[in-house]
Amino acid sequence: MSLLDDCMRRAVRNDIQGLHAYAVQPSAGLVKLDTMENPHRLPPALRAALGQRLGEVALNRYPAERGDDLKAALAAHAGLPEGCALMLGNGSDELITLLSMACATPGAVFMAPLPGFVMYALSAQLQRVPFVGVPLSADFELDEAAMLAAIARHRPALLYLAYPNNPTANLWDDAVIERLIDAVGQVQGLVVMDEAYQPFAxxxxxxxxxxxxxxLVMRTMSKFGLAGVRIGYLMGRSALVNEIDKLRPPFNISVLNAEAALFALEHAGQYAAQAALIRSERERVHAALAAMPGVQPWPSQANMVLARVADAAATFAGLKQRGVLVKNVSAMHPLLANCLRITIGTPAENEQLLAALGQSL
Ligand SMILES: Cc1ncc(COP(=O)(O)O)c(C=O)c1O
Incomplete structure (x- = not known):
């Protein structure tokens, strides 16, 4: 046993030593339809203008007021209501971590419907907070009775509702959501509406x-078209957001990220047009999938379609062999048995997907 081993074993938390690092699927050379990215880039002239603009940024300085400019631009973009504040995260992932840290009081429990976004449970685990996942119904709707019972029993400090949900891509019933919000309020908890897929809903x-x-409403610029830039934002009553913001590392948004995000918001029309194309392609892909024997796609309000096939592992492998990478979510939850999650790509990528799928089934 080396000194390094001894030191690691004593110093690093045992539960961390037992974890696997988050795995990103290798995608080089493949049509990448696995992580709900916007497949479109800016036109060359705008890319050149962005390059010019980033070249002017003072990289020798720590991030300063430009972050405030970005907060103001996002507040205007989102229509932030009076009395509310907005804070920035290095992606929503960081905001989820900060929320978990802020709410990890002794005896706290965090909750979300399942299947859902994996970071809610992982981030609870990292803060040593028990996570309660409440199964959705077989058609991926909220199970209101089960949710209300779980809220009454566990009194969650945090309830995450992804709206639309990942990986099921649907928007849940608004009346049910209202009743869940009231129930969480009665046990003095917080509800995080995670609107990562809002541009498509x-x-x-x-x-x-x-x-x-x-x-609290959480959004991200990732699905909008800046997944590589890492900008998430959290909105809520000012007093509440200010508490969470105390945990934010002071320089969490790099000057390049802030500038790129500001540039994107100045060209929001470009991104809105991309989102419109993605939404129309989503309907086309959904219809094509529904027409394929042995494929059951669910309706989507996001930039992905969840579809059940007879043998997800074999279909996933067949697609990959034909150069198309999707996500096999079968093992994530029993309700997702034999399900693939397909991100909507460019029209040409979607054609390639549909052709490869036809051959792989
Ligand atoms: C529901 C949901 N929330 C948040 C995120 C993370 O977004 P970000 O890239 O801002 O960390 C994702 C990513 O897939 C997601 O599906």
Whole structure:
């Protein structure tokens, strides 16, 4: 046993030593339809303008007021209500971590419906907070009775509702969500409406933010078109957001990230057009999948489609062999048996997917 081994074993938390690092699927050379990225880039002239702009940024300085400019631009973009504040995270992933840290009081429990976004449970685990996952119904709707019972029993400090949900891609019933928000309020907990997929959805949670002080709305620029830039934002009543913001590392948003995000918001029309194309392609892909024998796609309000096939492992391998990478989510939850999650790509990528799928089934 080396000194390094001895030191690691004593110094690093045991539960961390037992964890596997988050694995990113290798994707070089493949049509990448696995992580809900926007497949479109900016036109060459705008890319050149962005390059010029980033070249002017003072990299020798720590991030300063430009972060405030970005917060103001995002507040205007999202329509942040009066009395609310917005904080920035290095992606929503960081915001989830900060929320977990802020709410990891002794005896706290965090909750989310399952299947859902994996970071809610992982981040709870990292803070040593028990996570309660409440199964969705077989058609991926909220199980209201089970949720209300779980809220009454566990009194969660945090309830995450991804709206639309990942990987099921649906928007849940608004009346049910209202009742869950009320129930969490009664046990003095917080509800995080995670709107990562808002650019592709028919509805959002801004009205809830206005109506309920215990609601936070979290969004990201990732699915909008800047997954590589890492900008997430959390909105809620100012007093509440200010508490979470105390945990934020002071320089968490790099000057390059802030500038790139500001540039993108100045060209929000480009991104809105990309989102519109993705939404129309989503409907086309959904219809094509529904017409394939042996494929059951669910309706989507996001930039992905969840589909069940007879043998997800074999279909995943067949697609990959034909150069298309999707996500096999079968092992994530029993409700997802033999399900693939397919990100919507460019029209040409979607054609390639559909052709490869036809051959792989
Ligand atoms: C529901 C949901 N929330 C948050 C995220 C993370 O987004 P970000 O890239 O901002 O960390 C994802 C990523 O896939 C997601 O599916």
């Amino acid at each position: 028919a509805r959002d949670s801004m009205a809830r933010l206005l109506a309920h002080p215990q609601v």
